[in-house]
Amino acid sequence: MRIDVLSLFPSMFTGVLGESILKKAQEKEAVVFNVVNFRDYADNKHQTVDDYPYGGGAGMVLKPQPIFDAVADLKTHSDNARVILLCPQGERYTQKKAEELAKEEHLIFICGHYEGYDERIREHVVTDEISIGDYVLTGGELGAMVVIDSVVRLLPDVLGNKTSALHDSHSTGLLEHPQYTRPADFRGIKVPDILLSGDHKKIDEWRERESLKRTFMRRPDMLKMLELNDKQRKWIEEFKKEGGLKKGESLL
Incomplete structure (x- = not known):
């Protein structure tokens, strides 16, 4: 370019x-x-x-x-x-x-x-x-x-990891899910167990749900532009019921 x-x-x-x-x-x-x-x-x-x-x-x-x-x-x-x-x-x-x-x-x-x-x-x-x-x-x-x-940053091979830009906030129509790194326990604040499980199917589902949750809580206007599936609509109903969650608390 x-x-x-x-x-x-x-x-x-x-x-x-x-x-x-x-x-x-x-x-x-x-x-x-x-x-x-x-x-x-x-x-x-x-x-x-x-x-x-x-x-x-x-x-x-x-x-x-x-x-x-x-x-x-x-x-x-x-x-x-x-x-x-x-x-x-x-x-x-x-x-x-x-x-x-x-x-x-x-x-x-x-x-x-x-x-x-x-x-x-x-x-x-x-x-x-x-x-x-x-x-x-x-x-x-x-x-x-x-x-x-x-x-x-979107040009081929510019970013070190080819998948990095694919999951950015807004690239999928949703805000990005929470990210964690080592240590697993930092001053008593622990990484969600699901991310340590090694079960990639469950991890992907957790990330999808947390991404939807973060968008629902912070940028609900973005959801108006998405065609949600049945699973996502069910999650949103759960988010509405869990409206009193504290910051950082997981729904899973």
């Missing part, structure tokens, strides 16, 4: 792209990053990329020319690049969207600043508008970093 980023502050990406999984992904040649200052594409001697909005109003608006030309230049690397605008007006970002973007070969991110973008950028350059939440940031850089991280 090739990922290009258009930003007025490219140095913001230096640490993020050079550490952890994103660094390993580059070492494995799963992804190539290219961060560009789109001020370099401005066609005026002062390299201005913004101007006052027509009709008046607060703040400055990004001009179309630098971004049009920058995207056109980057698109020479492929004919089918997805051009993503980070914007609080965009669709709310989800794991499903990350999985969709991870199938692409070329992504171009546009990180804006100031009051907004000239509308012609949205209409004639962008293929996707993404918001990482219902709040406003100073610029699109942090949002782009979030999306890039969530996409790159």
Whole structure:
């Protein structure tokens, strides 16, 4: 995958792209990053990329020319690049969207600043508008970093364990089940016996139930988007009856 980023502050990406999984992904040649200052594409001697909005109003608006030309230049690397605008007006970002973007070969991110973008950028350059939440940031850089991280970790062979991403929260439509590691007894707080049993069929069922329980308790809105089977619906009825459970107490 090739990922290009258009930003007025490219140095913001230096640490993020050079550490952890994103660094390993580059070492494995799963992804190539290219961060560009789109001020370099401005066609005026002062390299201005913004101007006052027509009709008046607060703040400055990004001009179309630098971004049009920058995207056109980057698109020479492929004919089918997805051009993503980070914007609080965009669709709310989800794991499903990350999985969709991870199938692409070329992504171009546009990180804006100031009051907004000239509308012609949205209409004639962008293929996707993404918001990482219902709040406003100073610029699109942090949002782009979030999306890039969530996409790159899904690329083949990037994560050490191929099954890691399959069971992440939101990948299955549910929140992930509780996880434990050694020691089995930490200061009197014990790991559930079922996880020490070696019975993988019962362990899988425990994890499925705990995952459903955690989603029911913390994000019941997610259940509205799932088609539950009879077993899961029975469990939910049990969860409702067990509404007084203390934090961390298992239903099994």
